[in-house]
Amino acid sequence: PDSIRLAVVAGDGIGTEVVEQGLRVLDAALAGTDVKVQPTEFDLGARRWHATGETLSDADLASIREHDAILLGAIGDPSVPSGVLERGLLLKLRFSLDHYVNLRPSKLYQGVRSPLADPGEIDFVVVREGTEGPYTGNGGALRVGTPHEVATEVSVNTAFGIERVVRNAFERAQARPRKHLTLVHKHNVLVHAGHLWRRTVEAVNADFPDVTTDYLHVDAATIFLTTKPSRFDVIVTDNLFGDIITDQAAAIIGGIGLAASANINPDRDADGSFVAPSMFEPVHGSAPDIAGQGKADPTATVASVALLLDHLGFSEQSRAVEAAVAADLAERGDRVRSTAEVGGDLAARVAG
Amino acid sequence: PDSIRLAVVAGDGIGTEVVEQGLRVLDAALAGTDVKVQPTEFDLGARRWHATGETLSDADLASIREHDAILLGAIGDPSVPSGVLERGLLLKLRFSLDHYVNLRPSKLYQGVRSPLADPGEIDFVVVREGTEGPYTGNGGALRVGTPHEVATEVSVNTAFGIERVVRNAFERAQARPRKHLTLVHKHNVLVHAGHLWRRTVEAVNADFPDVTTDYLHVDAATIFLTTKPSRFDVIVTDNLFGDIITDQAAAIIGGIGLAASANINPDRDADGSFVAPSMFEPVHGSAPDIAGQGKADPTATVASVALLLDHLGFSEQSRAVEAAVAADLAERGDRVRSTAEVGGDLAARVAG
Ligand SMILES: CC(C)[C@H](C(=O)O)[C@@H](O)C(=O)O
Ligand SMILES: CC(C)[C@H](C(=O)O)[C@@H](O)C(=O)O
Numbered sequence: 155p156d157s158i159r160l161a162v163v164a165g166d167g168i169g170t171e172v173v174e175q176g177l178r179v180l181d182a183a184l185a186g187t188d189v190k191v192q193p194t195e196f197d198l199g200a201r202r203w204h205a206t207g208e209t210l211s212d213a214d215l216a217s218i219r220e221h222d223a224i225l226l227g228a229i230g231d232p233s234v235p236s237g238v239l240e241r242g243l244l245l246k247l248r249f250s251l252d253h254y255v256n257l258r259p260s261k262l263y264q265g266v267r268s269p270l271a272d273p274g275e276i277d278f279v280v281v282r283e284g285t286e287g288p289y290t291g292n293g294g295a296l297r298v299g300t301p302h303e304v305a306t307e308v309s310v311n312t313a314f315g316i317e318r319v320v321r322n323a324f325e326r327a328q329a330r331p332r333k334h335l336t337l338v339h340k341h342n343v344l345v346h347a348g349h350l351w352r353r354t355v356e357a358v359n360a361d362f363p364d365v366t367t368d369y370l371h372v373d374a375a376t377i378f379l380t381t382k383p384s385r386f387d388v389i390v391t392d393n394l395f396g397d398i399i400t401d402q403a404a405a406i407i408g409g410i411g412l413a414a415s416a417n418i419n420p421d422r423d424a425d426g427s428f429v430a431p432s433m434f435e436p437v438h439g440s441a442p443d444i445a446g447q448g449k450a451d452p453t454a455t456v457a458s459v460a461l462l463l464d465h466l467g468f469s470e471q472s473r474a475v476e477a478a479v480a481a482d483l484a485e486r487g488d489r490v491r492s493t494a495e496v497g498g499d500l501a502a503r504v505a506g
Numbered sequence: 507p508d509s510i511r512l513a514v515v516a517g518d519g520i521g522t523e524v525v526e527q528g529l530r531v532l533d534a535a536l537a538g539t540d541v542k543v544q545p546t547e548f549d550l551g552a553r554r555w556h557a558t559g560e561t562l563s564d565a566d567l568a569s570i571r572e573h574d575a576i577l578l579g580a581i582g583d584p585s586v587p588s589g590v591l592e593r594g595l596l597l598k599l600r601f602s603l604d605h606y607v608n609l610r611p612s613k614l615y616q617g618v619r620s621p622l623a624d625p626g627e628i629d630f631v632v633v634r635e636g637t638e639g640p641y642t643g644n645g646g647a648l649r650v651g652t653p654h655e656v657a658t659e660v661s662v663n664t665a666f667g668i669e670r671v672v673r674n675a676f677e678r679a680q681a682r683p684r685k686h687l688t689l690v691h692k693h694n695v696l697v698h699a700g701h702l703w704r705r706t707v708e709a710v711n712a713d714f715p716d717v718t719t720d721y722l723h724v725d726a727a728t729i730f731l732t733t734k735p736s737r738f739d740v741i742v743t744d745n746l747f748g749d750i751i752t753d754q755a756a757a758i759i760g761g762i763g764l765a766a767s768a769n770i771n772p773d774r775d776a777d778g779s780f781v782a783p784s785m786f787e788p789v790h791g792s793a794p795d796i797a798g799q800g801k802a803d804p805t806a807t808v809a810s811v812a813l814l815l816d817h818l819g820f821s822e823q824s825r826a827v828e829a830a831v832a833a834d835l836a837e838r839g840d841r842v843r844s845t846a847e848v849g850g851d852l853a854a855r856v857a858g
Contacts, residue, residue: 230694237697245695269732271623288640288661288696295698299705303665305698309640313655340746342582343597344640345589346647346657353651373753376728380621380757394692398750401725405732 157190158466161221161431163247165199166239167440168450168493169227175452175497176225176459179478182501183463183471194221198243200231209242215250223462224433227455228440241291248284251430253417254315255322256284256393257461258400258437260383265484266408270380276407278386281323282396284417286315287347289393311347311392316354322420323390324362334387335367338375338395351392375399379406404437411450412483413437414457418465432465434458448492453479456500478503509542510818513573513783515599517551518591519792520802520845521579527804527849528577528811531830534853535815535823546573550595552583561594567602575814576785579807580792593643600636603782605769606667607674608636608745609813610752610789612735617836618760622732628759630738633675634748636769638667639699641745661746663699668706674772675742676714686739687719690727690747703744727751731758756789763802764835765789766809770817784817786810800844805831808852830855 162177164170180191196214203209218224229244248256262268262276292308327335337355341348352369359367370378372395378385379402391399404413417433436454444450457479463472478500491499514529516522532543548566555561570576581596600608614620614628644660679687689707693700704721711719722730724747730737731754743751756765769785788806796802809831815824830852843851 236694236700240694241697267623269623271619271621288659293661293696293698295702297665301665301669303702305663305702307640307661307663307696307699309645309659309661311657311659313649313653317653340749342588342592343746343749344645344659345593346645347659348588350647350655350657373749376750376754377757377762380732380754381761394695397692397695397725398728402728402732402754405729409733410729 156188157192158184158223159221160191160193161218161224162193162195163198163224164195164227165229165440166201166231167228167442167445169199169229169440171445171448171450171493172436172452172455173225173227175493175500176455178497179456179475179501179504180459180462182504183459183475184468185505187468187471189468199229199239200234203234203239209239210246215246218247219251219430221431222428223431223466225455225459225462226433226435228436228438230440231442245289245291247433248417251417251433252419252421253284253433254319255416255418255420256282256396257416257418258282258396258403259414259461260400260403260407262407263412263480263483265486266412268406268408270383270406273406274382274384276383278383278389278403279326280389280391280396280400280403281319281326282391282400283315283319283393285393286311287393309344309347309392309394311350313350313354316351317358320351320354320358320390321361323388324358324365327365327388328362330387332387333365335365336386336389337367337369338372338389338391338399339369340372340395342371347392355390372399376402379403400437410436410438410454412453412457414454414461416458416461416465432462434462434465448494450493452493452497453483453500456497474504475500508540509544510536510575511573512543512545513570513576514545514547515550515576516547516579517581517792518553518583519580519794519797521551521581521792523797523800523802523845524788524804524807525577525579527845527852528807530849531808531827531853531856532577532811532814534856535811535827536820537857539820539823541820551581551591552586555586555591561591562598567598570599571603571782573783574780575783575818577807577811577814578785578787580788580790582792583794597641597643599785600769603769603785604771604773605636605785606671607768607770607772608634608748609768609770610634610748610755611766611813612752612755612759614759615764615832615835617838618764620758620760622735622758625758626734626736628735630735630741630755631678632741632743632748632752632755633671633678634743634752635667635671635745637745638663639745661696661699661744663702663744665702665706668703669710672703672706672710672742673713675740676710676717679717679740680714682739684739685717687717688738688741689719689721690724690741690743690751691721692724692747694723699744707742724751728754731755752789762788762790762806764805764809766806766813768810768813768817784814786814786817800846802845804845804849805835805852808849826856827852
């Protein structure tokens with residue numbers, strides 16, 4: 155491609171600040187190529203909702219679909235009732251664009267202090283299912299506000315949905331030196347969904363005979379993430395378990411300020427182009443307490459830009475961004491820099 | 507009471523070994539009183555299931571009901587299909603006896619090394635709901651084994667069920683110096699259940715005006731459990747979230763070998779006696795890899811005995827057991843002792 159049509163959803167709070175630096179590094183990474191970034195900004199999030207009552211209109215969604223990828227900053231503000239923007243915007247994007255691979259790499263970079271006393275080498279990636287499980291919005295409530303209220307949440311799991319994400323996780327495991335895949339679930343209690351996950355991993359394993367697998371209950375996984383995170387290579391898991399353990403994973407590698415993520419739909423049309431744009435976003439939220447102060451660390455957004463480049467086939471440029479992040483972290487020490495300074499330093503490393 | 511009718515479910519693997527030491531310390535704690543422990547052993551777990559196909563018969567359950575409390579070792583063996591003993595025995599006990607308060611204290615004792623570099627003071631208790639949420643066994647599967655399989659898991663949440671456990675958590679918070687209660691849920695995604703939890707905490711707070719409260723999404727809770735566990739005093743949460751974060755909590759205080767738990771039904775009949783026996787169990791599992799070798803650490807079981815004594819009104823004896831555990835941990839260093847030696851040392855401290 156000679157251009158990347160990029161939908162930019164800066165969102166709320168520090169979202170705008172970190173996305174600006176992400177775009178700067180993206181431009182720097184592509185400077186040596188013929189490829190230009192064509193950004194389209196979408197005004198989505200708390201401001202838009204307060205002004206219009208809209209979270210994501212059909213027109214927004216149709217327009218976003220015309221792009222090659224989405225860069226998202228952060229969504230959410232205390233002034234908006236809980237669930238409105240999460241369900242109406244962020245999850246609506248993930249579900250509408252069928253982002254079934256929610257990819258979250260966890261690497262403890264040199265120079266970064268882990269809160270663990272003896273972290274060992276941490277370098278794993280979580281493949282979190284992104285379109286099913288307890289996130290489907292199934293369920294409801296009865297007799298709301300009375301002493302007889304009943305609220306249900308239904309986790310929906312399909313062979314189709316699990317097979318495709320498990321296959322993707324096996325592909326990723328096969329491409330890594332250790333070739334190991336861990337399924338995380340809770341099949342001793344959630345027997346229906348859990349056994350479907352387990353049978354699917356066993357079945358797909360036949361197509362990846364060189365990948366070894368094991369299984370951990372989600373509760374046990376949180377223990378190993380504390381005591382021996384080096385045991386993990388690729389983890390595949392359900393939407394909710396993935397949400398939980400990737401925040402813990404971010405904590406042990408030095409904080410969500412460093413954690414990148416990608417919401418990927420890897421499917422392609424007959425002509426080889428992706429069926430839908432994938433979405434790249436830092437794991438952290440909008441952090442209203444520090445918004446507008448130029449204090450936010452854009453590193454997670456920049457690392458998400460590396461995932462974006464890789465997804466679109468710019469592997470060399472992706473590695474350059476990743477290397478810039480690693481070098482910057484190795485040398486930052488206790489220096490305090492503004493959001494723009496960190497972005498500038500990263501862009502300079504990528505360019506240079 | 508002049509006797510404690512104790513149902514003993516030693517269970518599988520190391521269960522037998524640790525329960526033996528738990529009973530020894532219980533006897534030691536009551537030695538100075540007129541109260542005798544009358545244990546009834548129940549042959550439940552993997553052996554029984556292999557021999558008879560039974561997990562927990564109606565007769566077992568009726569007989570267990572006639573007791574004042576249950577001491578449980580550990581349930582589970584790799585030879586039994588996942589879910590059979592968990593649902594058919596452990597969860598059946600919790601649900602049948604309406605153990606709606608699943609109490610899990612987390613304390614970093616002096617002398618114990620935390621895997622966290624800078625743990626600070628860790629001393630909180632998780633009040634995990636024990637009879638609802640995704641643990642109800644609702645849900646099912648369709649077209650099993652085909653590419654069109656659909657599996658659902660239904661989380662059921664009632665105002666009744668949440669109100670009673672939230673009230674219990676407020677009572678516990680009010681009795682502690684910091685008087686702080688944190689609700690952990692995921693109300694930005696699980697909006698029906700989450701908002702019911704949130705509204706309930708707000709409503710019950712009116713009866714406990716001196717207790718302060720805050721809220722964390724479960725993913726954020728795993729971060730704070732890594733970076734600042736000292737922020738927690740009492741946590742109240744759903745059955746599944748409680749399962750997950752209490753294993754993480756056990757890891758940061760030095761491992762599940764030290765984590766005690768109580769499955770409590772605090773309700774009483776008109777005559778003041780409990781409506782059902784509560785159940786006390788270490789958080790760890792049956793650990794088949796080290797079973798029968800006298801290596802298992804009985805400390806979690808002994809700490810669960812302290813919870814048992816407290817529940818039955820023997821607060822002084824409970825404190826003595828708790829103090830023995832604390833003193834033993836403070837002095838154990840790197841000494842390697844057998845299961846029986848640790849039990850013996852703890853019993854001696856309690857007696858003396
Ligand atoms: C904001 C919320 C809906 C979201 C999620 O639960 O997926 C976030 O926690 C994340 O992990 O991206
Ligand atoms: C064994 C299993 C059913 C159980 C649970 O999930 O509650 C265990 O993990 C626990 O925490 O007591």
